[in-house]
Amino acid sequence: xxxxxxxxxxxxxxxxxxxxxxxxxxxxxxxxxxxxxxxxxxxxxxxxxxxxxxxxxxxxxxxxxxxxxxxxxxxxxxxxxxxxxxxxxxxxxxxxxxxxxxxxxxxxxxxxxxxxxxxxxxxxxxxxxxxxxxxxxxxxxxxxxxxxxxxxxxxxxxxxxxxxxxxxxxxxx
Amino acid sequence: xxxxxxxxxxxxxxxxxxxxxxxxxxxxxxxxxxxxxxxxxxxxxxxxxxxxxxxxxxxxxxxxxxxxxxxxxxxxxxxxxxxxxxxxxxxxxxxxxxxxxxxxxxxxxxxxxxxxxxxxxxxxxxxxxxxxxxxxxxxxxxxxxxxxxxxxxxxxxxxxxxxxxxxxxxxxxxxxxxxxxxxxxxxxxxxxxxxxxxxxxxxxxxxxxxxxxxxxxxxxxxxxxxxxxxxxxxxxxxxxxxxxxxxxxxxxxxxxxxxxxxxxxxxxxxxxxx
Numbered sequence: 001x002x003x004x005x006x007x008x009x010x011x012x013x014x015x016x017x018x019x020x021x022x023x024x025x026x027x028x029x030x031x032x033x034x035x036x037x038x039x040x041x042x043x044x045x046x047x048x049x050x051x052x053x054x055x056x057x058x059x060x061x062x063x064x065x066x067x068x069x070x071x072x073x074x075x076x077x078x079x080x081x082x083x084x085x086x087x088x089x090x091x092x093x094x095x096x097x098x099x100x101x102x103x104x105x106x107x108x109x110x111x112x113x114x115x116x117x118x119x120x121x122x123x124x125x126x127x128x129x130x131x132x133x134x135x136x137x138x139x140x141x142x143x144x145x146x147x148x149x150x151x152x153x154x155x156x157x158x159x160x161x162x163x164x165x166x167x168x169x170x171x172x173x
Numbered sequence: 174x175x176x177x178x179x180x181x182x183x184x185x186x187x188x189x190x191x192x193x194x195x196x197x198x199x200x201x202x203x204x205x206x207x208x209x210x211x212x213x214x215x216x217x218x219x220x221x222x223x224x225x226x227x228x229x230x231x232x233x234x235x236x237x238x239x240x241x242x243x244x245x246x247x248x249x250x251x252x253x254x255x256x257x258x259x260x261x262x263x264x265x266x267x268x269x270x271x272x273x274x275x276x277x278x279x280x281x282x283x284x285x286x287x288x289x290x291x292x293x294x295x296x297x298x299x300x301x302x303x304x305x306x307x308x309x310x311x312x313x314x315x316x317x318x319x320x321x322x323x324x325x326x327x328x329x330x331x332x333x334x335x336x337x338x339x340x341x342x343x344x345x346x347x348x349x350x351x352x353x354x355x356x357x358x359x360x361x362x363x364x365x366x367x368x369x370x371x372x373x374x375x376x377x378x379x380x381x382x383x384x385x386x387x388x389x390x391x392x393x394x395x396x397x398x399x400x401x402x403x404x405x406x407x408x409x410x411x412x413x414x415x416x417x418x419x420x421x422x423x424x425x426x427x428x429x430x431x432x433x434x435x436x437x438x439x440x441x442x443x444x445x446x447x
Contacts, residue, residue: 074208083206084357084445089334091209141447 020110021172022118024059026130027165030104031137038101039134039163040064040075042082043109048125048145056086059117060109061098078133081141085129106165121148132163140164149173198232198439199417200273200328201225205356205443209333211266216273218326219258223387224417225441227257234275234326237261240339242269242332269336270356274327278346280306280431281322284314306430321431323347328441331356344372347422347436352405358444360413367404370422370436374404378422382408385415410444417441 028039041062047055061082064072073092077083092098097117111118125147133139140163144156150171157168203215218237220230231254239247252261265271280301283293294309295301310317323346335354342348349355352365368375380398387393400406400420410416420438427434 070210073210074212077206077208080445081447084359084447088206088209088331 020170021113021121022059022109022111023168023170023172024109024111024128025106025166025168026109027106027160027167028102028104028132029160029163029165033137035136037135037137038103039132039137040079040101042079042087042129042131044082044086044129045121046085046127046129048127055122057118058082058086058090058094058097059111061087061090061092061094062101063092063098065093065098065100075133075135078139079131080133080139082129082131123149128167128169130160130164130167132160134163138163142167144169146171196220196222196229197224197417197419198234198324198326199225199441200275200326201415201441202273202328202330205328205330207265207330207332209268211264211268211332213262213264214330215260215262216328217258217260218275223393224383224385225415226388229257231255231257231259232275232326234324235277236275238274238276239263240272240274241265242267242271242336242338244338244341247271263330265330265332268333270329270331270339270354272327272329272339274325276323276325276343276346278321278323280319282306282310282317282319282430284310284317286311287313287315303430310430318433319427319431320433320435321427323436325436325438326440327438329355342369342372344369346371347375347378347420347438349420349438349440355440355442358410358442359447360410360444361447364408364410364442366406366408368400368406368420368422368438369404370424370434374402375400375420375422375436376402376404378404378406378420380406380408381419382410383417383419384412385417413444413446415441415443 024043026043043060044056044058063076076087079087114120128144128146129141131141140160142158142160142164144158144167146156146169150173152173154171155168157166159166198220201217218232219227220232221228237249239249241247247263249261249263280303281294285291292314325346325348335356340351342350348369350367350369352367358364368378378400382396383393398406398408418440423433423435425433
């Protein structure tokens with residue numbers, strides 16, 4: 001119990017202490033299914049531009065990264081939209097971006113302008129994508145459009161319906 | 174009796190010619206996009222009236238060819254030639270795009286003799302040897318029509334990131350040159366291709382696009398397109414799924430002794446969401 005409270009405090013305090021420019025929370029819903037496997041998750045940004053001018057940046061990728069001989073990479077393509085937009089161009093693992101699959105719950109990610117993996121985000125219109133694909137389950141993509149930079153702290157969110165829970169994006173100048 | 178046999182033989186070829194139009198050939202891969210480590214992909218080559226069901230036969234169209242991302246040839250493995258399909262496996266370990274295809278070309282002639290009988294060459298099932306043309310076709314043949322044909326059936330598979338090294342045209346027959354990469358097609362975006370006939374833009378080629386699973390729809394739901402003067406066509410897929418694209422082209426710019434040049438092309442594409 002004490003541990004839970006400490007964790008909750010840490011979560012509450014973290015935006016204040018770090019003042020991340022992009023604070024993202026991704027909810028992986030708890031599902032009551034016969035066979036549950038922790039889902040593969042991709043979190044990435046795309047510019048709202050068209051064609052060749054389109055910018056993509058993968059911020060987080062959670063997959064079965066501990067499998068022998070990179071066996072878990074085989075299924076990354078099931079994050080179909082991410083795979084087409086950016087995944088197929090990346091070599092796993094990606095330092096500071098890829099990691100193990102996560103269980104149901106709310107997971108926090110924070111990114112700072114000018115620091116990897118975000119880099120320096122140019123002024124413009126973007127979309128935050130969260131895609132989740134689950135073995136023996138479904139696939140869902142949730143989008144949060146936003147403009148960068150912001151003048152004051154801004155909070156945006158979008159809800160998934162099946163595989164993705166609530167996605168929130170807090171933007172800080 | 175001889176006359177009867179000739180007659181029967183001719184009508185059979187006529188029927189087959191008609192059927193060949195309704196039947197389409199395709200190469201279906203088990204995957205069009207593989208993770209960066211690559212691996213095995215299995216393929217079916219078949220002839221059918223619906224996509225992608227095995228209902229008519231296993232086409233006999235010469236060797237299956239594979240061009241790897243580095244533009245070298247790769248071997249097929251575990252090839253099996255069944256009654257309704259030909260299946261084979263390919264181990265894909267190079268990063269980039271593979272092209273898998275069968276292609277053939279030929280020459281055929283039809284005419285009428287002075288007595289009004291129809292003649293044709295080569296005999297059904299035989300391959301025309303251009304060297305035989307002069308002796309096989311009578312000098313006094315009337316309404317002689319000599320067609321040079323080309324046929325190509327292909328599909329594409331990418332390991333990791335897409336590449337274009339294997340996609341260069343051979344400049345023989347009717348071919349597709351991708352503007353949009355064939356393993357980067359999306360339902361929400363139009364795809365652009367250029368068709369070439371013997372390396373030159375194939376203007377006015379007829380294109381047909383049909384989504385897989387036609388057995389379970391009330392109508393085939395095909396879309397029709399035509400290439401512009403540059404051989405260019407823009408396809409709007411509308412849905413995700415496996416699609417068959419067929420193209421036909423005909424003109425009179427044939428190489429002698431042919432008077433008609435015709436080409437058919439087909440490819441299987443996977444269309445992704447967004």
